[in-house]
Amino acid sequence: MKKNIRNYDLEDLKHELKELGEKPFRAEQVFRWLNIEKVKSFDEMTNLSLDLRKKLEHNYHIGNFKIEHKLVSKDGTKKYLFNLCDEANNLIETVLMQYHHGYTVCVSSQIGCKMGCKFCASTGIPFVRNLEAGEIVEQIIAIEQDENIRISNIVFMGIGEPLDNFENVMKAIEIINHPKGLNIGARHISISTSGVVPRIYELADRKMQCTLSISLHSSKNETRSAMMPINQTYPIQELMKACEYYIQKTNKRISFEYALAKENNDHLNDAKELVKLLKGMLAHVNLIPINKIEEGSYTKSTNENILQFRDYLNEHGVVATIRRELGADINAACGQLRRQNLKKDKQENE
Numbered sequence: 001m002k003k004n005i006r007n008y009d010l011e012d013l014k015h016e017l018k019e020l021g022e023k024p025f026r027a028e029q030v031f032r033w034l035n036i037e038k039v040k041s042f043d044e045m046t047n048l049s050l051d052l053r054k055k056l057e058h059n060y061h062i063g064n065f066k067i068e069h070k071l072v073s074k075d076g077t078k079k080y081l082f083n084l085c086d087e088a089n090n091l092i093e094t095v096l097m098q099y100h101h102g103y104t105v106c107v108s109s110q111i112g113c114k115m116g117c118k119f120c121a122s123t124g125i126p127f128v129r130n131l132e133a134g135e136i137v138e139q140i141i142a143i144e145q146d147e148n149i150r151i152s153n154i155v156f157m158g159i160g161e162p163l164d165n166f167e168n169v170m171k172a173i174e175i176i177n178h179p180k181g182l183n184i185g186a187r188h189i190s191i192s193t194s195g196v197v198p199r200i201y202e203l204a205d206r207k208m209q210c211t212l213s214i215s216l217h218s219s220k221n222e223t224r225s226a227m228m229p230i231n232q233t234y235p236i237q238e239l240m241k242a243c244e245y246y247i248q249k250t251n252k253r254i255s256f257e258y259a260l261a262k263e264n265n266d267h268l269n270d271a272k273e274l275v276k277l278l279k280g281m282l283a284h285v286n287l288i289p290i291n292k293i294e295e296g297s298y299t300k301s302t303n304e305n306i307l308q309f310r311d312y313l314n315e316h317g318v319v320a321t322i323r324r325e326l327g328a329d330i331n332a333a334c335g336q337l338r339r340q341n342l343k344k345d346k347q348e349n350e
Contacts, residue, residue, distance in 0.1 A: 005060035006034060006134025009174045010181070020055050028180060030056070035181040038141050040064050063134045065142045082142065084111075084135060090128055093159055094139040102152030107139045109169055110160025115194050116229045117215070119259055119290055119298045122159045131160070133171035140182060154184060157192040157213070163199035173210065186210050192257065197234040197242045204246040212246060213255040213286070214239070218265045219277040227265075227298075240277065247282045254281070259288040260301035260309060267305070271312040278318050285313055285320040 008016060013027040026048070033045045042048075042056045068091060069081035078096040083089055095106040112127035113120070140151050154176060156162040162169045173189060176182045186209035193200065194215045203212065216239075218224040225231040231239075243254055256278065260266040278285065287310055289300050301309075306322060313320035 002059060002061040004063040004132060004134045005030070005056070006063045006137055006175075007132050007171070008134075009171060010178060020052075020059070022052060022055075026052065031178075031180055034062070035137075035141070035175065035178075038145055063132070063138050065138055067142070067146065070146075078143075078147070080139075080143065080146075082139065088128070092131070092135075092139070094143065095158065096143050096147065099153075103147075103149055104153040104155060105140050105143055105151050106155045106157050107136055108158030108160050109136060109156055109162040109165045113160050114164060115161050117194060118227050119217075119261060121291070125159065130165040130168055133168045133175065136168065136172035137175050137182070140176065151182075151184065153188045153190075155190045155192065155213075157190070161194055161196065162191050163193045163196035163203070166199050166202070170206075173208070190255070194228055194230045195234050195239045196230070197238050200239075200242040200246055204242075204249040207250055209250075209252070211255060212252070213257055214243060215259075216256045217259050218270070219273040220270075223265055227261075236277070243283075244281070252282070253284055255284050255286050257286050257288060259290040259298075260306055261290045261298035262301045262305075264298060266301040266309060268308065268312060271309045275313060275316045275318050279316065283318065285318055287320055287322045289322070289325060 005013075005016075010027060010031050013031055014024045017027045017030070018024070029047060030045065033039045037044070039045060040062060042053045042060075042062070045053060045056075048056075064085065066083040066085055067080060068083045071079040073079075076098045080094045080096070082092050082094060084092065090111045092108045092111055094108060097104045097106065108131065110127065110130050112125045113122040114127045115122075140154065143149075144151055156169065169191070173186070174181075176184050176189065177186050190211040190213055191203070192213040192215060200212070215228065216224070217227050219236065221231060221235050224236060234242075246252075247254060258265075258274070274285070287306060289306060290298055291300070310320045310322055
């Protein structure tokens with residue numbers, strides 16, 4: 001079975017080509033063709049000998065995606081449903097967002113998700129498998145090719161739990177960050193986790209310069225466990241110890257995601273509890289007006305409560321901002337497009 005050549009960082013590629021009897025500089029050429037020139041076939045690697053191209057074709061494939069569906073929001077946000085063109089023709093979602101500072105891509109890290117967060121559109125999508133490193137990287141390359149743009153920021157906030165696919169995500173970041181690869185700075189890469197505590201410690205020990213985002217959503221175990229089953233395995237006290245360790249090791253601020261759900265976690269008392277939990281930490285709170293999902297029980301908080309919540313945090317020493325809502329008219333929350341596609345397939349097969 002041919003291997004996806006996009007899965008290899010430069011050092012791995014040097015080893016692979018050495019096995020084929022080639023010099024190390026050939027690996028740099030191939031790496032450039034894949035990540036800078038963004039070719040779709042080995043035939044396009046014109047400064048390689050025909051013999052080497054045949055060797056590559058025989059042993060590897062380039063994991064190109066097919067755009068199954070693309071939605072464009074009135075605010076410019078674009079949502080892609082990619083066909084991985086693997087044996088099962090699995091589908092994943094990726095979102096392109098435009099800000100004044102450039103283009104940001106929200107990538108998926110798994111096909112489906114195991115975490116079961118009750119407010120997330122990925123919940124209910126059966127977990128199939130982890131994405132390979134090259135499949136994570138290809139999401140960025142495919143969008144750059146389709147839009148003819150240069151991506152400047154990456155957020156691991158799509159379908160899946162990045163720290164549940166730790167090694168592939170780390171490998172993808174190496175390729176994304178490499179100056180001879182996509183060359184996107186580590187400070188422009190954000191990893192969001194629901195709170196896989198052991199991996200937070202491991203991430204801290206690697207001292208990567210990426211931004212860590214924690215999906216918190218409540219400072220009370222009872223409320224958080226109802227929203228996020230992972231809290232039953234790693235309760236808030238354990239999660240916060242890991243966060244403190246991360247800050248100590250990296251001296252980097254953590255972004256805490258807090259999705260405000262009406263009559264659930266959006267009261268002034270919730271804001272007071274959050275201040276007690278985070279005050280004095282190197283932290284920022286990103287308040288998210290929650291998206292209502294199909295079959296979901298949570299609804300968006302009122303504008304009055306959202307503003308009151310933000311203002312209370314800021315007035316009491318915890319920096320908080322409200323996330324700008326993008327792509328609301330195209331259901332840009334991760335998982336919604338794939339859920340619709342799965343539902344359509346089910347109806348057609350009945």
